[in-house]
Amino acid sequence: MTTSASATGTTSGAGTPAPTSTASTATRVLGAATLVGIALLVVFGVFVSPPDKELGETIRILYMHVPTVSVAYLAFIVTAVGSAMYLWKRTEFWDLLAASSAEIGVVFFGLTILNGMLWGKITWGVFWRWEPRLTTTAVLFLTYIGYLAVRAVPASPRTRATRCAVVGLLAVVNIPIVHKAVDWWRGLHQERTIFGTLKPEIQGTQAFAAYLGLGVFLLLFAWLLIHRFRVAFLAERAAESGLEGAIAERRQEAGQ
């Protein structure tokens, strides 16, 4: 492997030009569908669906809150699956999938906490209380920030992947605890409305907006995950070619 390194790292190890974009026809279609979905969600969530009898306009925050938290859970589950598969197969694909998904999960979980706090301030009267759902949520959030921090500790790709896979598997245990916290302990947060209930206590356009939000955010997640994975893959190739370049450079220096 004596490929000369380019300063920008845009050539792959084999010397063939690396892709200049992470987009493909499939992701463009997915992205367009997501955009249309978001537009529809805005129309139904903000204009068409009526305000709630008790919550008034703030129910619209929940059309974001439930989808963002659902995507975050899904993302963390994908991370756990990727972590388990990495420990079994030891392939870069599963490691990068786990890491990409965790990053998106953290973003969506952070959004969930933010829009939940806004809703809480208006409805409960407080932004935050150390009640069971919120406490377990904070623990889950910090655990996945921890996952990203572990990922940032310099190590060989293999060591890093193994460390992260262990964290990714341990962290997912908290999701059922967060989800069931409203049933197991007393708190401020309301019980589940959609997941785990046979008869959701929400109807009409309110229910439609809620389920539309879920669908749209799932599309958004798929779109983000594919792109993030491709970026991670290219970053690995760039790091490899950078390393090869550095070695070649040192050999040159030593030979002088």
Add this chain to the structure above:
Amino acid sequence: MSDAPLTGPHDDPESSDAETPEHFDLTPRTAAATSSSKGSGKKWIAVAGVGVVVVALAFVLFNGLQSASTFFYNVDEAVAQTSTLDTTRFRMQGNVVAGSVTTTSDGVDFVIKYKDAQVPVHHVGDPPEMFGPKIPVVLEGAFAANGKKFESDEIMVRHDSTYDEKNEDRVREADQDAKQRATG
């Protein structure tokens, strides 16, 4: 194995950098090459980051476990424990009794009820927007006058998992809590 410091032109990146400083910035270095010479600094920052997260987790768990086990008592439970609770601060849940709400100079007075127990409340401060008759609330404060009155300084409105329904149904949630306590 000798512990003598390396002085010659070895392929140790730091020593060669130190000896040929004029070469250091002239050749473009890639991210990987740079990180190998500054690796230990970056590593410590990352390890410190992991440490910060662990400390934050410990803080959250400590805070959470302190208040999450019994986030609130229902009115009947609080009344039954008047002597033990004495004047310590705690949270109490119940429904605001219809027709009991009167605005005062420094806040609001009302009666809070759960099952057969009810307690008059003096609240200091503005109640939240959704506060009103029949609404389930969690109050923060302490008993006064031997448990005959509750002095509150924070009202939190609970919302249940139903949407677009009438207020009467909200008593259901309070019943669910009672069941949770009975089974837990």
